[in-house]
Amino acid sequence: MIDGDIAQASNDLGSMPYVILGMYLLMLLVFGLLGYLKSTNSEEDYYLAGRDQGWVVSALTIMATFFSSFALLGAPGTVYKEGVIFALFSLNVPMAGAAVYFLGSRIRKIGRAKGYVTPADMIADYYDSPVGLRLLVALIGCLYAIPYVVMQIKAGGLLADEMFPGAHSFEWGCVILALITMLYIMIGGMRSVAWTDVLQGLLLMCGMLVAGFATVAALGGLGSFLDSIARLPAKSLSAPGTSGSWTAGFLFSICMFASLGSMVQPAQWMRFYSARSSKTLKRSSLIFAVCLTSCFLFGIMLVGLGGQVLYPLVDSTGQYFTNEAGIMVPNPEVGDNVRDYDKILVVILKNHLPRLLPTIGTLVATIILVAIMAAAMSTADSNLHAMSAVVTRDVYDRFIRPEASDKERTWIGRAVIAGGTIISVGLVLLSKSVEDSARNGESTDPLAMIVNLMILAIAFSSQLLPVTFDMLFIRKGSRAGAIAGILVGLGLVAMFSKLVTPHLGEGLQETIGSMGKLLDKGTWGLIGNTLVFAVVTQFTKPVAQETKHELEQILESR
Numbered sequence: 189m190i191d192g193d194i195a196q197a198s199n200d201l202g203s204m205p206y207v208i209l210g211m212y213l214l215m216l217l218v219f220g221l222l223g224y225l226k227s228t229n230s231e232e233d234y235y236l237a238g239r240d241q242g243w244v245v246s247a248l249t250i251m252a253t254f255f256s257s258f259a260l261l262g263a264p265g266t267v268y269k270e271g272v273i274f275a276l277f278s279l280n281v282p283m284a285g286a287a288v289y290f291l292g293s294r295i296r297k298i299g300r301a302k303g304y305v306t307p308a309d310m311i312a313d314y315y316d317s318p319v320g321l322r323l324l325v326a327l328i329g330c331l332y333a334i335p336y337v338v339m340q341i342k343a344g345g346l347l348a349d350e351m352f353p354g355a356h357s358f359e360w361g362c363v364i365l366a367l368i369t370m371l372y373i374m375i376g377g378m379r380s381v382a383w384t385d386v387l388q389g390l391l392l393m394c395g396m397l398v399a400g401f402a403t404v405a406a407l408g409g410l411g412s413f414l415d416s417i418a419r420l421p422a423k424s425l426s427a428p429g430t431s432g433s434w435t436a437g438f439l440f441s442i443c444m445f446a447s448l449g450s451m452v453q454p455a456q457w458m459r460f461y462s463a464r465s466s467k468t469l470k471r472s473s474l475i476f477a478v479c480l481t482s483c484f485l486f487g488i489m490l491v492g493l494g495g496q497v498l499y500p501l502v503d504s505t506g507q508y509f510t511n512e513a514g515i516m517v518p519n520p521e522v523g524d525n526v527r528d529y530d531k532i533l534v535v536i537l538k539n540h541l542p543r544l545l546p547t548i549g550t551l552v553a554t555i556i557l558v559a560i561m562a563a564a565m566s567t568a569d570s571n572l573h574a575m576s577a578v579v580t581r582d583v584y585d586r587f588i589r590p591e592a593s594d595k596e597r598t599w600i601g602r603a604v605i606a607g608g609t610i611i612s613v614g615l616v617l618l619s620k621s622v623e624d625s626a627r628n629g630e631s632t633d634p635l636a637m638i639v640n641l642m643i644l645a646i647a648f649s650s651q652l653l654p655v656t657f658d659m660l661f662i663r664k665g666s667r668a669g670a671i672a673g674i675l676v677g678l679g680l681v682a683m684f685s686k687l688v689t690p691h692l693g694e695g696l697q698e699t700i701g702s703m704g705k706l707l708d709k710g711t712w713g714l715i716g717n718t719l720v721f722a723v724v725t726q727f728t729k730p731v732a733q734e735t736k737h738e739l740e741q742i743l744e745s746r
Contacts, residue, residue: 204554206352212558213368216384216565220372223380235305235577235601236462241382246463247472248389249382253455253570254284255480258642259488260395260560261343265530267492268518269501271424273434274492278484280447285477287451292473293466294660294743295457301742307457307652308582314659314739315667315731321655322582324674328648329454329578331678333571335645337612338619340568341366342641345616346530347561362616365561369568370609373576374602381569382462391559393479396487398556399533403494406540413490416497421506424496430508431516433705441711442643449650449710454574455567488533495522495532498540534560572608576601644685647710651677654718660743663736669725677717684709 241249267274295310304310308325315321341362348361372380407413421430428435450456463469499519502508511517511524518529534557541553580601585592592600651674658665682688689700703712 270429288473673721
């Protein structure tokens with residue numbers, strides 16, 4: 189167990205977390221109210237903030253949506269668990285920045301010219317598929333949003349566990365984070381979401397860098413840090429990582445396609461629509477790529493590797509810590525379950541920062557812990573808001589009440605936000621219940637680590653990449669090809685997921701397991717999606733020439 193002053197720091201941050209967290213949550217509600225006062229009852233205003241966001245707001249809201257609780261909990265937790273191999277994940281950040289630059293600017297231009305609000309507006313219109321493709325794209329939006337919102341709400345529970353230890357602190361943390369997030373989105377719409385994302389994005393970057401500094405300082409400086417890292421177990425310093433699951437092909441496919449997939453999901457797509465100009469997005473992409481890559485390498489990477497030194501994964505005999513089911517778990521001072529890898533940054537901050545900075549350490553640690561909650565909220569709000577737009581505009585408005593007014597659709601959107609929040613909280617609490625009763629980590633609970641949720645969500649959204657590239661650059665596909673490709677891609681992702689694989693035959697499970705180590709599930713989905721899209725296109729009616737010509741004219745215009 190933890191002893192002496194470390195135990196005291198770990199167990200008691202005093203009343204400061206309550207004060208700072210209360211001030212922060214109050215500020216979010218104020219942003220929600222200000223957004224409401226400035227807004228109108230139109231769909232375009234509620235979902236796109238009048239298409240008038242400047243480059244600073246665009247950059248920070250794209251950042252906050254892209255790198256949230258994963259950046260401060262899931263990523264350091266995975267580096268802590270797997271070792272240096274996961275540092276290569278930072279390559280996905282400049283790739284995502286390039287997607288904002290090349291894809292985002294084109295999507296914004298078409299969206300403004302045609303008055304689009306959701307991804308399905310553009311895709312269904314181009315392929316002339318008002319039912320099939322619209323519903324499929326809306327489904328992908330929901331399949332992405334729910335896991336991502338679950339991921340953020342779970343992060344709130346993990347933080348509450350550390351900041352306010354006590355009975356049911358995890359459950360209360362989940363509920364309070366979800367409730368506050370739901371309220372300010374429902375009140376202020378996109379404007380409030382973007383304003384809060386500015387604050388949350390700044391807190392996110394500062395938190396990553398300060399956490400890296402705290403880890404290096406806790407090990408006696410940079411020289412001592414590097415010496416300590418060199419003495420880590422060989423598995424932590426090589427591929428395929430401690431668990432053996434992060435093969436080169438698997439990691440490369442995630443870096444390549446997950447970054448692109450995360451940029452065509454509804455929340456980011458709608459941020460492209462809401463930017464003031466293409467120049468705004470191009471500036472934002474450069475800030476995004478430079479700042480977040482630096483924060484990952486000089487923050488998260490240092491925390492994860494330093495965590496292995498401060499809280500080793502092996503005992504005095506050199507054996508990895510395991511639970512009763514034989515599954516590897518973190519150092520007992522960090523936790524006793526698979527999900528507890530995600531706590532490493534929080535544990536380091538609480539246990540070491542107050543001692544490194546005796547006067548202000550507790551204050552800084554508390555602010556960063558609140559920043560992690562802010563990061564979680566920044567992605568939860570974006571995805572709940574986007575899911576609201578998708579369900580309202582692509583389903584309710586098109587198939588249930590086409591005659592509904594803007595005001596009615598806005599209120600339906602608020603109801604979707606409330607429903608999505610309740611479902612996500614329920615999934616998190618159900619996952620926690622399963623985990624506590626079985627204690628079998630990943631083998632029973634597919635939500636065990638935050639990184640698992642991120643990979644699953646992005647695998648679904650990546651299935652929009654073939655139609656997006658075809659529509660923006662190639663313009664050779666057909667409606668039937670697009671529908672068939674997406675259906676196959678979604679089916680493959682589902683087959684590779686831990687929600688479906690355990691229910692397949694033993695032989696098929698083994699085959700899928702081997703394929704999953706070679707490439708990420710989203711990449712297998714993309715391969716099937718692209719091949720079927722291309723083949724079916726050859727035998728079906730292409731998109732009308734007039735539609736292609738109109739799109740080309742829009743993209744060529746200034």
